[in-house]
Amino acid sequence: MRTIFTFVLLLSSFSVMAEFKHLRVLMHSDPSHKAMVVYTLDKKKYAKGSELVYSINQKMDEKDVKINKITKYSVKSLKRGGKYLLKFDLNNLKENSTVYFKISTPNKTSKLYHFKTAPKDKNAPLALLFGGDSRSDSAQRRVMNKKMKELVVQNPEIIALVFGGDMIENGMKWSQWEKWLEDYQVTITDDNRILPFVPVRGNHETDRKLFNQLFFMDEAGFEDVYYVSYFSDLAIINLNTNISHLGKQRKWLESTLKDLSSKGYWMVPNYHRPAYPAVKSPGKAKKHWVPLFEKYGVDFVFESDGHALKRTAPIFNGEINHQKGIVYLGEGGLGVRQRNPDRGNKWYFQSPGYTYSMHHAFLLRKKNGSIKVSVEVPDSNKSFDQMTFEKRNN
Amino acid sequence: MQSKKMIKSIFYAFLFFQIMASLINIFKYGTDIGSYFFLTRGWAEDSSLLLERVWGVSAIAFFALSFWKRQFLIPISLFFFSISFFKYVQGGFFGSDLVVYAHLARIVFPLFLVFKSDIYKKWVLLIGVASTFIFHGIEAMMGNPEFLDLFIYFYSVIFKSFPSEQLSTQIIYWVGVSDILVGVLALIFRKNIFIIGYLAFWGFFTALLRPIFYGQDGIIPFFERVPHFAAPILIILLIKNLKNRNHRSLL
Numbered sequence: 001m002r003t004i005f006t007f008v009l010l011l012s013s014f015s016v017m018a019e020f021k022h023l024r025v026l027m028h029s030d031p032s033h034k035a036m037v038v039y040t041l042d043k044k045k046y047a048k049g050s051e052l053v054y055s056i057n058q059k060m061d062e063k064d065v066k067i068n069k070i071t072k073y074s075v076k077s078l079k080r081g082g083k084y085l086l087k088f089d090l091n092n093l094k095e096n097s098t099v100y101f102k103i104s105t106p107n108k109t110s111k112l113y114h115f116k117t118a119p120k121d122k123n124a125p126l127a128l129l130f131g132g133d134s135r136s137d138s139a140q141r142r143v144m145n146k147k148m149k150e151l152v153v154q155n156p157e158i159i160a161l162v163f164g165g166d167m168i169e170n171g172m173k174w175s176q177w178e179k180w181l182e183d184y185q186v187t188i189t190d191d192n193r194i195l196p197f198v199p200v201r202g203n204h205e206t207d208r209k210l211f212n213q214l215f216f217m218d219e220a221g222f223e224d225v226y227y228v229s230y231f232s233d234l235a236i237i238n239l240n241t242n243i244s245h246l247g248k249q250r251k252w253l254e255s256t257l258k259d260l261s262s263k264g265y266w267m268v269p270n271y272h273r274p275a276y277p278a279v280k281s282p283g284k285a286k287k288h289w290v291p292l293f294e295k296y297g298v299d300f301v302f303e304s305d306g307h308a309l310k311r312t313a314p315i316f317n318g319e320i321n322h323q324k325g326i327v328y329l330g331e332g333g334l335g336v337r338q339r340n341p342d343r344g345n346k347w348y349f350q351s352p353g354y355t356y357s358m359h360h361a362f363l364l365r366k367k368n369g370s371i372k373v374s375v376e377v378p379d380s381n382k383s384f385d386q387m388t389f390e391k392r393n394n
Numbered sequence: 395m396q397s398k399k400m401i402k403s404i405f406y407a408f409l410f411f412q413i414m415a416s417l418i419n420i421f422k423y424g425t426d427i428g429s430y431f432f433l434t435r436g437w438a439e440d441s442s443l444l445l446e447r448v449w450g451v452s453a454i455a456f457f458a459l460s461f462w463k464r465q466f467l468i469p470i471s472l473f474f475f476s477i478s479f480f481k482y483v484q485g486g487f488f489g490s491d492l493v494v495y496a497h498l499a500r501i502v503f504p505l506f507l508v509f510k511s512d513i514y515k516k517w518v519l520l521i522g523v524a525s526t527f528i529f530h531g532i533e534a535m536m537g538n539p540e541f542l543d544l545f546i547y548f549y550s551v552i553f554k555s556f557p558s559e560q561l562s563t564q565i566i567y568w569v570g571v572s573d574i575l576v577g578v579l580a581l582i583f584r585k586n587i588f589i590i591g592y593l594a595f596w597g598f599f600t601a602l603l604r605p606i607f608y609g610q611d612g613i614i615p616f617f618e619r620v621p622h623f624a625a626p627i628l629i630i631l632l633i634k635n636l637k638n639r640n641h642r643s644l645l
Contacts, residue, residue: 279423
């Protein structure tokens with residue numbers, strides 16, 4: 001009897017999950033007010049009659065709760081894999097709030113999920129996860145996703161995961177994307193909290209169109225995948241190392257940094273190919289973006305691609321400078337096999353810098369006018385490293 | 395006899411720089427050979443690094459042995475093929491599907507001395523260089539951002555201002571068209587020294603853009619591209635030799 005009951009329970013849970021496959025929440029520029037709830041459909045006809053209901057800060061079964069209904073959705077056919085994506089746009093959300101939502105079709109209703117929007121008040125506590133490179137090793141990717149789930153439970157102020165690119169090995173293979181999207185479900189907490197995702201393109205996301213479709217960069221008007229995500233007065237400047245560094249992007253970067261700097265934002269660039277790598281040769285960012293970072297005084301930088309944990313000493317003008325220097329953190333440890341970064345003995349890893357072969361995610365916590373960044377590693381409840389950044393006076 | 399020795403010396407010098415550039419790359423940063431065995435095949439990192447390093451050092455050993463028997467140049471060609479092939483397998487950069495064809499000049503360059511006949515020598519280099527030009531041309535037409543940045547930077551060095559990306563994309567597109575055209579013309583008019591001379595000039599200039607763009611980090615990429623201009627130079631010498639009535643195999 002118990003076996004039959006378990007079987008029926010499993011079957012029913014599969015049927016619900018099958019209806020809302022790869023459920024995820026995406027955030028782009030305005031995570032305080034906007035989010036996209038997205039899932040994958042095997043057939044377009046399954047979209048018919050879909051709707052999303054949501055409430056702010058109150059679960060739907062609570063008294064006097066205001067329930068909002070969205071019946072408008074968009075469905076797009078993916079370039080590869082013969083699947084469809086269904087998206088609900090949640091606009092005009094309340095900042096610094098918990099959004100509870102349910103999706104339903106004429107036949108099925110999902111569980112009650114929730115996620116958090118970013119605060120606008122610069123004094124409100126805020127946390128983000130950073131990481132990159134989850135390709136090639138699904139088992140380790142799941143370990144890291146589980147770690148991030150634990151971090152979300154321990155740090156409820158986490159808003160989203162800001163990803164540094166190279167989610168999968170071959171961006172043209174739907175089977176790899178499918179596995180990655182399945183693995184990302186591991187980040188959903190036991191009380192159904194979803195970790196929203198802020199995307200950046202890595203060099204292995206080779207199919208630009210498919211990447212843009214999957215993360216709705218095409219609809220958002222960010223086809224070239226460089227944009228700013230505003231988390232109160234923290235501006236995450238997401239850059240694309242797959243396209244020209246010197247063309248429109250550099251022009252945009254300079255005007256953006258100038259604007260953000262004059263308005264007193266915390267500025268944290270995030271991109272894939274590193275300027276100060278632990279393992280490989282430096283990317284073009286070193287010559288063409290770093291001078292702008294230094295000119296406008298960005299606070300610190302996230303890089304990916306190298307498959308190693310790194311923290312550089314503060315660097316300014318190609319030298320270590322503890323007053324004006326910028327710390328580069330990275331570089332890709334969300335599942336891909338980690339490389340031994342000992343090659344080359346690079347000068348910028350002298351103390352307090354370091355580099356190790358170690359899977360990792362960064363937890364950024366903004367509180368009381370400073371930002372604390374800790375290095376979180378699997379199989380340990382303690383942070384591997386912690387550092388504090390004070391706001392620069394630009 | 396004197397010129398034979400000199401040309402042979404030039405070839406070996408070019409080849410030496412090409413091999414050394416790849417070897418330094420292997421030891422300094424690693425290649426996609428190691429990445430493939432480490433990331434895709436699940437080997438231990440030490441083993442995958444050891445494999446590519448042994449393979450790189452073997453190329454130098456084959457180079458030395460080729461002074462004794464020129465057939466040892468064949469595994470050097472295989473060495474360069476393997477670097478390009480695993481780049482293709484690993485992917486992750488613009489034009490990775492075309493990389494073996496785009497790198498054909500580098501791959502076939504060591505084969506120059508393998509053939510006895512000057513005709514075969516010329517053909518192998520010509521096919522390699524033409525393929526490199528044609529497939530780089532295709533990449534340019536597709537808007538390779540690497541080429542775009544090289545152009546924008548070079549323009550900014552000369553004119554002290556950045557051109558628009560739109561204009562640069564259009565120019566790079568037409569540069570690509572001309573690369574394809576010249577690559578095809580070189581195969582048709584294979585005795586035309588002006589066309590082959592242009593290949594040598596353009597191959598040298600585009601290789602030189604790497605150190606101009608990347609500074610010190612561009613020196614190795616420059617030497618990796620030595621065959622892009624060295625092969626046309628050798629083709630010109632072969633053409634001249636084949637025109638000679640008392641033609642004997644050059645080397």
